[in-house]
Amino acid sequence: MSDIDTPASTVTGTHPVGELLGVAAERAVPVVRAIPDDQLTAPTPCADYDVRELVDHLFHVVVQFQALAAKKPADFSSTPDHVGAGPDWRERFAEETERLVAAWSATGAEEGTTGAMGLPARTVGCMVLLDLTVHAWDLARATGQEYRADPAATGVLHALGEAVAELAPTARKMGVFADPVPVPEEASDFERLLGDTGRDPSWSRP
DSSP: OTTOOOTTOOOOOSSOHHHHHHHHHHHHHHHHHTOOGGGTTOBOSSTTOBHHHHHHHHHHHHHHHHHHHTTOOOOOSSOOOSGGGOTTHHHHHHHHHHHHHHHHHSTTTTSSEETTTTEEHHHHHHHHHHHHHHHHHHHHHHTTOOOOOOOGGGSHHHHHHHHHHHHHHHHHHTTSSOOOOOOOTTOOHHHHHHHHTTOOTTOOOO
């Protein structure tokens, strides 16, 4: 999500981004911790990534968006091999996710602009919120785990709905989102969010 150019972006919301990230982290970290080594080469709903590649991508996003919260430059030019850096990668991911929540909970993190494109900071915070939410679902689905969708009362789905509605046109042009996937009329808000980001909510492992 880091390369999306939407200079007029103004994602709103009443819940602080740090609070929303805390909710998303509570759901994402257990999924990553439960990924077995023998599933690292399994396919995921993100066609460009297997499980290991998607973990490395999400790990990198979590680290770089800490810098963006502090209005510092981020580097998305390459993705480090976090999984290959040592057998403790699951705990290191948990620690970096905790740092991400703290970074976006810091005073002033949502104020002003951040990133190379000069986007509103709250919009940038919602980008990493989106990654932490949908990629946790991707990894859960790819490894046979359950992903508990966020209760509406926490505000995560509302914030993400706003963010996706605003960012999707540019994201699709850049190939960050696939074309939207139609969902049934009775689909949940979370299933609609997945469809809007180009995911099939009914995806299952081959």
